[in-house]
Amino acid sequence: MAESKERGRTSRLELNELRLAMWLCDLAGSGILLWVFWIYLQHANALRRPLNAADIGAGGFPGLLALIAIAALLLLLGIIIFRHVVTRRRASLVIQRPLFVVMTMALLVGQAILFDRIGAIVCVGGFSLAILLACGERRPMHLVGVPVALTAFIYAVFVLALGVKLP
């Protein structure tokens, strides 16, 4: 009985927390940034050459910037690998309530897509309720009160006071 209780607690903890090896996340993040800056460098180099010989042109500054950024990222990759190999540090990147974080990210993207289609006021009201739920709020008064108060506040300030034409 006690064992099953313990197992239940562990599985709940696993759902509530996502632990990833920090060095792997760092490697992935730096790798993606390296790729982004490489593309940026290609685009910078493809920009038109300047007519004035003394000018470095539209691509000069971004090109220089990309080269330094790539050098810094290679240095960072080196540091990450060196630290992992030499110190064998086992730091973790912890994301609490990962499912809800991903869900909220999807909510934010969804709100951006629907904002001008279903109207700002409806959108803000509906999505604020969804964010409250994603954040763990379960009290009915709060679930009703916050979206209503927020939409009323936004309407009063932006539409009535500032004259913004919301979709």
Place this chain on the structure above:
Amino acid sequence: MFENLALGFASFADPMVWAAVFFGAFAGYLIGAIPGLGPSLGIALLIPFTYGMDPVVSIVGLVALYVAAEYGGAISAILINSPGTAAAVATAWDGYPLTKSGRAGEALTVSIVSSGMGIVVSTLFLVATAVPLSEFALKFGPGEYFALALVGLSLVSGLSTGSPVKGAIAMFIGLALATVGLDVQTGVPRFTGGNPDFFEGLPLVPILLGLYALTEVLVMIEDGAAAKTKSAPIKKLLAVPMSTLFGLKTVIARSSLIGYVIGVIPGAGPSIAAFLSYAISKKMSKTPEQFGKGSLEGLSSSEAANNAAVPGSLAPLLALGIPGSATAAVMIGALMVQGIQPGPLLFTKSPEIPYTIFASLWVGVPVMMFLGLAGARVWAKVADIPRPAIAAIVAGICFVGAYASSNSMFPVYVMVAAGLVGYVLRKLDFPLAPVILALVLGEMMEINFRRALITTQGDWAVFYSSPLTGILLAMAALAFLLPAFGALQGFVRKRRAA
């Protein structure tokens, strides 16, 4: 100077300016008292409310918010040992022990008075130094300007928490984002993917909202509804004898000076000012053993210094157009929304703007003290507002604010993208302040960099032949090299010990 100061004070003949001070201070307390939210987020969230407002009114409101938010952090630090801002950490060391011993009211009063006096004294230094600094900056050529911007960026990136290499990369991300749009000198579209929405560059306000506010929403989702605080009851507010406050005059004066000087240095800011001032006050105190156990001197030194750093951070912003901190960078964004370009020319072209800011810092102090003391019980309760409600409110204001910035959906998409990328960067320990600072300074840096080369016919010696440029570029390099060297030294020491 006195004529211009009179011009600044004359702005307060408009009742709307007073309303802006009250509203800004109110919003600042609200933001500052909630642990985790700070002045940067507060200003970013308030920018959308300033669209269409008179520039003076909006700037006065934002300055009042900046100052009050910096102080507001002390309230939750004193009452629930949870500093609302990083700068209030040292405040909690003595503030919370005072609360535990039933002296919360006394702690709040001393902290509010010290903060107010810190701002008053520091603004005196600001008025005395900003104008000569701007006059000196008028002599700068493009090479010097490029180097100066690079120093500001490097100090903020190099001194930010975590790895200096990650700080540098964050700076490059911001600079790269600043190059998106039509090239200012040739009109060539860059990194736009052919989309005309990008031609004017990435909009600053939505990026500020995304990086500061939406990332905070995602962090609040991680904490969930379980993250609760409970404030302690406040007794004997205003029961502090004048002699006690008067006895702190030396501590306040010294801490204000420290705060101002640290505030001027890019990358330092209120938290370093508070820690340094606390350490010095402890060393100079007759009762150092009381520090950390409820010392009024400790509390006063931390609060006077962190608030004095606010006018300090405005000196390079107004006189040179270089923001020295993330909050100052957001402030520059707010000024740009109003069509105001900070820098040396601001003092000659539109003196009413900087001098109204100076006047508002002084005028704002009694308002801030009044609101702080009269509403102490309310601000204490603010820290108890459930996190889910704050997350929902912040997200809602962000969406409407981003849309209202240009009455189109493009800024909303930019904001959401900035929020998601910002969250990932934050989880990977990349500081976000250098991204914002670089985004703000990027265009100015590139223009001056290219201008310097064009005026010297492409001679790169322009960046080291002038002594000032050479010194500034050396400082920029040291800003990265010194923390990196320190980290390497620490690593070697640890290896030897192991």
